[in-house]
Amino acid sequence: MSYYGSTDYSYNSDFNLRVRDIKKGNLDFSWLDNARDTVEIRRRDPRRGLMLEDVEVGDYAVENTPEVVRENRGLAPRGAILAEGSDQPDLGPSLNKKSDVWGYRVQRYWEEAMSRQWNVTTDVPWQDMDRYEISDDLEFAFCQLCTLLSEVEMIATDLPSKWSHHMNSYFQEVKGFIATQCIDEARHAEVFRKRALANGVGLLRASVRGEHALKGILEADSYSEGSVFLHVLGEGFILTLFRSSEFISPTPVEQRMFQLVMQDEARHVSYGLQHLKYLMDNCPEVRPQINGFLDEAERHLTGLFNPDQLESMIVLGGKGTSPECIKRGIEVVGAFQGKQIQEYFHRAERAGLPERKERSPLLELQQRMLGALQSA
Amino acid sequence: MAYYARDDFFNNPEVLDRSVDIFKGNLEIGWKNLDIERVKCRPSDPRRGLTFADTNVGSYGWDQIPEKIRHNYSMAPRGAVQPPGLPHLGYDINRKSEVWADNAPALYEESKARHWIPTREVPWDAVEQIAHSDELERGLAQLYTDLTCMATALGDIPSKWVWHINQELLELKMFQCAQMFDAARLADVSRKRPIAGGTGLGRDHAPLGELLKCVLDSGNFPCASASAHILLAGIMQTLLRHIGACSPNAADQTITRFGIQDVSRSISYGVQHMRYLLNERPHEAASLKGHVDEVENALIGYLASPISFSALALVTAGSREGAADAVPQVTALYRKFTDEHLKRRNAAGIESDASPLQAFVTDLET
Numbered sequence: 001m002s003y004y005g006s007t008d009y010s011y012n013s014d015f016n017l018r019v020r021d022i023k024k025g026n027l028d029f030s031w032l033d034n035a036r037d038t039v040e041i042r043r044r045d046p047r048r049g050l051m052l053e054d055v056e057v058g059d060y061a062v063e064n065t066p067e068v069v070r071e072n073r074g075l076a077p078r079g080a081i082l083a084e085g086s087d088q089p090d091l092g093p094s095l096n097k098k099s100d101v102w103g104y105r106v107q108r109y110w111e112e113a114m115s116r117q118w119n120v121t122t123d124v125p126w127q128d129m130d131r132y133e134i135s136d137d138l139e140f141a142f143c144q145l146c147t148l149l150s151e152v153e154m155i156a157t158d159l160p161s162k163w164s165h166h167m168n169s170y171f172q173e174v175k176g177f178i179a180t181q182c183i184d185e186a187r188h189a190e191v192f193r194k195r196a197l198a199n200g201v202g203l204l205r206a207s208v209r210g211e212h213a214l215k216g217i218l219e220a221d222s223y224s225e226g227s228v229f230l231h232v233l234g235e236g237f238i239l240t241l242f243r244s245s246e247f248i249s250p251t252p253v254e255q256r257m258f259q260l261v262m263q264d265e266a267r268h269v270s271y272g273l274q275h276l277k278y279l280m281d282n283c284p285e286v287r288p289q290i291n292g293f294l295d296e297a298e299r300h301l302t303g304l305f306n307p308d309q310l311e312s313m314i315v316l317g318g319k320g321t322s323p324e325c326i327k328r329g330i331e332v333v334g335a336f337q338g339k340q341i342q343e344y345f346h347r348a349e350r351a352g353l354p355e356r357k358e359r360s361p362l363l364e365l366q367q368r369m370l371g372a373l374q375s376a
Numbered sequence: 377m378a379y380y381a382r383d384d385f386f387n388n389p390e391v392l393d394r395s396v397d398i399f400k401g402n403l404e405i406g407w408k409n410l411d412i413e414r415v416k417c418r419p420s421d422p423r424r425g426l427t428f429a430d431t432n433v434g435s436y437g438w439d440q441i442p443e444k445i446r447h448n449y450s451m452a453p454r455g456a457v458q459p460p461g462l463p464h465l466g467y468d469i470n471r472k473s474e475v476w477a478d479n480a481p482a483l484y485e486e487s488k489a490r491h492w493i494p495t496r497e498v499p500w501d502a503v504e505q506i507a508h509s510d511e512l513e514r515g516l517a518q519l520y521t522d523l524t525c526m527a528t529a530l531g532d533i534p535s536k537w538v539w540h541i542n543q544e545l546l547e548l549k550m551f552q553c554a555q556m557f558d559a560a561r562l563a564d565v566s567r568k569r570p571i572a573g574g575t576g577l578g579r580d581h582a583p584l585g586e587l588l589k590c591v592l593d594s595g596n597f598p599c600a601s602a603s604a605h606i607l608l609a610g611i612m613q614t615l616l617r618h619i620g621a622c623s624p625n626a627a628d629q630t631i632t633r634f635g636i637q638d639v640s641r642s643i644s645y646g647v648q649h650m651r652y653l654l655n656e657r658p659h660e661a662a663s664l665k666g667h668v669d670e671v672e673n674a675l676i677g678y679l680a681s682p683i684s685f686s687a688l689a690l691v692t693a694g695s696r697e698g699a700a701d702a703v704p705q706v707t708a709l710y711r712k713f714t715d716e717h718l719k720r721r722n723a724a725g726i727e728s729d730a731s732p733l734q735a736f737v738t739d740l741e742t
Contacts, residue, residue, distance in 0.1 A: 002667060003593035005586045005674045010732055018680055019739055025700030027689055028682035031579050032696065035514055039576045043504075049495035050503075052564070055571040075525040075532075075588055076580035077567045089585035091592060111495055114561070119488045121425035126418065137408070144407045150453045154546070157553050158539035164556070165532035165592075172528070172563060179531060179560035182538075182553040187488070190428075190550060193453055197431045200416040204407045206452030208461040209391075212381040214451055215463050218539070219379040299386040307394050311403045326401050334399060361386050369395060 052107040069096045069168045078170040093168040099282040101167055101174045103274035109267055110173055113180035118260050120191040125253055132251040137321045142250055144204040144312035146196040151206055155214045156185035159230050163223040184264040191257050209303030216300040224279055229297040231272020236344050239265045244336040248316040273351045280352035298362050341366055410457050428481040428547055438547055445470040445542045454544045467542040473656035474597055477648035481547040483641050487554035492634045494565035502626040503572045515690035517570035518578035519619055524566040526612050529588040531559030533604040537597050558638040565631050583681035590674040598653055602664050603671040605646025606720050609639045614713040622691045650724035664726045676736040707740045
C-alpha cells in the first residue's frame with residue numbers, strides 16, 4: 001500500500017521527447033522569464049544574525065497569510081510560487097487553519113530554541129559525581145523521581161510529532177518549533193535516564209496513574225486540545241516540579257540538570273499559552289469545547305500525584321527518612337503542590353481562560369486534601 | 377476528549393486517602409525495596425562525557441531488546457519496574473528490526489554534538505553583498521526552494537512514524553527527534569537564503585510534489601525509511617554538494633557544509649536500518665526493492681523536469697547563456713549521484729536489477 005505517481009516514465013513518450021530535448025540543450029527557462037519581483041529585507045540587529053522575523057516581508061509574512069490556507073496542498077514554503085491548480089499533487093495536510101496551530105511569538109521561540117540547545121552527554125558535569133557523597137535513601141529517592149520524569153517526558157515528543165506532519169507547510173515556524181520541542185524532550189528523557197543509571201541504583205517503578213494521564217494527552221481529539229493538555233497543563237505542572245526539584249536536588253550535578261531542562265520547558269509552556277491565547281482571540285467559539293476538555297484533562301492529571309512521586313520528593317525535600325526529615329519534607333512538598341495548582345490557574349488566566357479557577361476539579365482536590373489533613 | 381481512564385482517580389477515595397496518609401507522614405517507601413538491576417554507568421572516556429553507549433548495560437541496554445516486544449506497551453522507561461495496570465499507549469511498531477539500526481544511538485549523539493545555528497553561523501553579510509548575476513541567484517533560489525520542500529518531507533517522515541514506535545526503542549525514537557530537528561533547521565535556512573538574496577523563493581512544481589508524495593505515502597516504516605533516508609536524503613546531499621561547488625558566495629559554502637553533514641546522518645541510518653531489518657527478515661527485500669524502484673520512477677520525473685534540470689544547468693554554467701553547454705556536466709552529476717545511490721542500495725541489501733534511475737541516466741548519457 002503506497003502512492004503510485006500518475007506517470008510511469010519508463011513507458012512515456014512525452015518524457016522520452018523531453019529527455020531528447022535536454023540532450024540537445026533545449027532547456028525550458030519559462031520559470032525564469034516569469035520570475036517574481038525582487039524583495040528587500042533588512043536585518044533588525046546584525047549582531048543577532050538573520051532572524052525569522054527579518055524575512056517576514058510581503059508574501060513571505062505570516063500576517064499576509066489567510067486564516068484558512070486553501071491554495072497550498074503540497075510542501076511549498078510560504079511565499080513560493082505554487083504549481084497551478086490541478087498540477088499540484090495533494091499531500092493531504094489536514095491542519096490548514098492558522099488558528100489550529102499558530103501561537104503569538106512562535107518565530108521567537110524557534111530562534112530561542114535553536115540558540116539554546118545543550119548536550120546531556122557533555123553539559124552535565126558527570127565527572128563531578130564522585131566528589132559528592134549521597135546517602136542510599138536519597139539516591140533511591142532521586143532515582144524514583146528520575147524514573148517518573150524519564151517516563152513522562154517522551155509524551156512531549158509523541159504528541160507534537162503526531163500532529164506536525166498534518167500541518168500545512170505554510171506554518172513552517174510551528175512545524176519547526178515542534179521539531180525543537182521533540183529534540184528538547186528527547187534530551188530531557190535522556191538526562192533523567194542517564195542520571196538514574198549513573199550512580200549505583202537504576203530505574204525504579206513506573207507510574208500507572210501517570211500513564212493514564214499520558215494516554216489522555218496522546219489521544220486528544222485535536223491538536224489544540226492536545227496542546228492545551230500537554231503544554232499548558234502537563235508541562236506547566238512539570239515546570240513547577242522542575243523548579244522544586246532543583247531546590248531539593250542532592251548535589252550541584254542534579255541542580256545543573258534541572259537548570260538546563262527548565263529553560264526548555266518554560267519555552268514549551270510559553271508556546272502553549274500563546275497558542276491558546278491565539279485560539280481564544282481568533283476562534284472564541286471553541287471556548288466551551290476547550291473548557292469541557294480541560295475538565296476531564298485535569299481529572300486525568302490528578303493521577304500524576306502518585307504515591308511514589310510524593311514519597312520520593314518528601315525524602316529528597318527533607319534530606320532523609322528520619323521522622324524529622326519526613327516532617328520537613330512534607331512541608332516542602334505541600335508548599336510545592338499548592339504552587340503547582342496556583343501557577344496553572346495563573347497561566348490559564350493569562351491565556352484567556354480565567355474561568356478555569358472556578359470550574360476546575362483541581363482546586364476541590366486540594367481543598368479536600370487540606371481538609372482531610374486538618375481533620376487528621 | 378477521546379480517552380477516559382477506567383478509574384476516575386479524582387473520585388477514587390483510595391487515591392485521596394493514600395495522599396493524605398503520606399502527608400500525615402506514613403510513607404511506605406516501597407520503591408527502595410524493588411528487585412532491580414543496580415548499575416553505575418560512568419563515562420568510558422571523560423572527554424566525551426556520558427554517552428548512550430556507556431549506558432548500554434544489562435536490562436537497561438538496547439542489546440537486550442527482543443525482536444518482538446511483548447512485555448511493554450506503555451511509556452515505562454526500558455528497564456524500569458512495571459507495576460500491573462499500565463495502559464496500552466497504542467504503539468503498533470513493536471518489532472525491533474522494523475525500525476532499529478545499531479548506529480542510531482551514536483548518530484543521535486553526533487547530531488547533538490554537531491548542532492549549528494543558521495541565524496548566526498551563516499555569514500549573512502555575504503548574502504547582502506552578492507557579487508554574482510541575478511540569473512545565477514534565481515537559479516540558486518530555485519534549488520533552495522526545492523531543498524526547503526525536500527527538508528520538510530524529510531522531517532515529516534519521522535513525525536509521521538515516531539509516535540507509533542514502542543517506547544522500548546528509546547534511542548531510535550530520540551534519533552528520529554534529532555532528524556526532525558535537523559530537517560527543520562535545513563528547511564529554515566533554505567527558505568531564508570533565497571529571501572535574503574533578494575530574488576525570493578522560486579516555484580513549487582508538480583514533479584517534485586509527486587516525488588515527495590511517493591516518499592511520504594510509503595505504506596510502512598521500512599519502505600518510508602528506504603525511500604526517505606537512502607533516496608531522498610541522497611539527492612539532497614547531491615544538490616547541497618553541487619550548490620557548494622558552484623556558488624561563489626561564502627554563505628552558500630557554510631549552508632551546504634552543515635547541510636551535508638546533517639543529511640548524511642539520515643543516509644547512514646537508512647543503510648544500517650535496511651541491513652538490520654534484512655538480517656532479521658530477509659524476505660522483506662523483494663517488497664523494499666520494488667518500492668524503491670517505484671520512488672526512483674518519481675525521482676527521474678523530478679530530475680528531468682524542466683525547472684530542476686534547467687536550474688541545475690544554469691547554476692552549473694553560472695549564466696543562462698551557458699546553460700545548454702552545461703548539460704553534460706549536469707548529466708555527469710546525475711551519473712555520480714546514481715552510482716552512489718546504487719552502491720548504497722547494494723550495501724543496504726536492496727539492490728535493483730531494473731533501476732529506473734540507472735536506465736534514465738544511461739539514456740541521458742547516450
